[in-house]
Amino acid sequence: MSPTPRRSTILEVAHLAGASKTSVSRYFGEERGRLSPSLQAQIAQAADTLGYQPNLMARGLKGGRSKLIGMLVADIRNPFSVAITHGVEQACRQYGYSLVVCNTDNDPEQERQHLDLLGAYQVEGLVVNASGSPERQLHTFISQGTPIVLLDREVDHVEVEVVGLDNHLAIDMALEHLTEQGYQAVLYVSEAPQQSSPRQKRLSRFSHAAEQHGLNYATSLLATSDSTATLQALSDFLTTQQQHACAVLCGNGNATLTVTRLFQQLSLPLGKVGLMGIDELDWCALVPPGITTLAQPTDAIGKTAVQCLVHRIAPHTSSMPTTLCFAPTLIERGSTQR
Template identity: 25%
Template sequence: MKKVTIADVAQHANVSKSTVSQYLNNRFDYMREETKKRIEESIRELGYRPNIVARSLKQKSTTTIGVIVANILHTFSTQVIRAIEDTCHEADFHTIVCNADDDPEKERKYIEMLRAKQVDGIILLPTGDNAALYNEMQKEGYPIVFVDRTVPDVPIPSMLLDNKKAAGLGVQHFIDKGYTKIGIITNVIRNVTPRMERINGYKETMKANDLEIRDDYIKSLEVSRIKEGVRELLSLDDAPEAILAGNDLTLIEILKYVKEHNVKIPEDLAIIGIDDVSFASFYEPGLTIVAQPTFEIGKKAAEFLLNKIQKKEDQDEGLVFRFDPKLIIRESC
């Protein structure tokens, strides 16, 4: 079946090819309504589909960005993706989402694939282990923005939570409620920014309140071992009375243990989680959460990248944008 072209549409609508081109590119401010209607009807009747590849080559833009998340199972990741997609949609940009599973090799392959598809820029939740590749992209002037993490010696703009403050809010709330024996559990993802900063925030707040920092109260574990870690904590002779969950996946595993072993919250164990979860308000008892403004972070990342792609304004490299956490108090502490 013969492919319908702009020339076919122009002939059918009795206008020039340039007029059809202007219509397709939404440049019809001074176009008569009758002309617009004829072109629209011709496109529909002929079944015309624009050649996206040809248009991209001509405009030197695919109006597409790539988003590579570290782990799409995180509530944070899905909410950030939604904010990015909404922002890009408003700017008539498309998004391609990839899940790296915190695997540096998988991340590298996705970066190469997206660049081969000539996406205009990439928003990346970096594994941190491809520093040479990140720096190469930055030196080339390729538009890239980090989210949730920074990478040492890589001057790429990053949008992330004030993680120390987030952990500090949770620990301080425990202390204000009378708890002194406070543990923290995070899941192991090498030395990524949120995990390290949240542990440091925990330690700094404990120290500021003249409370003992015990190594056996601090656990960094694979997600599959978090329930075992809770058991180990609660089996200590001087077990913690409260636990700060380092992120949403950690919180879910802690709650699984609590349910399986009939641990009462907060009577037996007070719990606060960092990262909001959809069930926090109707879980019984309601879960106290340190939430981060995920939609604000995703929106800022998308706007920053789009400005970089469209060269709307000069932007310094290496900027780190920190976003404030919010303590949402419920019954779990």
């Protein structure tokens, strides 16, 4: 059996480079600029020859700086979560941080466990897309001086920045578009709003805005694993409103996918029966004649969340963003052209 490969040490790098241990430590830390270009080149060459990698965790624990940002994601399978995580990761890299992502699967118990784990890793900041109400644990982080930014979803009694979509504006834009296209009755389909403040805001705003536009309207909540109730609600709505031009507005990407399948199951013609979704998905352009969506600026939202954190961690590094609530972009396709 071959022996387990041994990690090279900082002393070995220093010896091979003809430099002091302090100089090598500076090279791999935040004081590289204090070294001459020739010394930097010598250390880089020695580290490359030995295959040396600094132990960032040990350095962070010793100096109180882990250079880690923690991120809780409610559902990593959700396309919105994937896109947001990309924006957060890009911004972390820009500011010199590494990202630790934990998926909670919308399970409050997993959320608590992941928060304990991120605390053990001594993350310098937290981006939280909450699945439960981790109020107590988040207050523990805050009391320890760890800044937190809430992504998309609010948490009761946790007074920190919340970065995400302008949900009221999204509903207003959607109904304005559908009205302009001549639709007179709209069914709103949403996942259950519990534990999700954006869903609650969109659902509440829908009823109010639909009345303002003089629309006939109804709502349907998706069951966790069975779309039978939504299929019945869609059929009943179309039957009840058969004298009017009908459309369906979907509250997020998962709802759009479910309703698109129901349209196909019922052989409903897209356009004659309108279909529109909040959240842009890659496949929306591929389903003829294309599904109209409101796209969230996910990169901007993710980067803004990190900018808020970095400002709290090191104010000299980043200014506080002026915009935390973002407008969506209308992507008009054939599904809302009568």
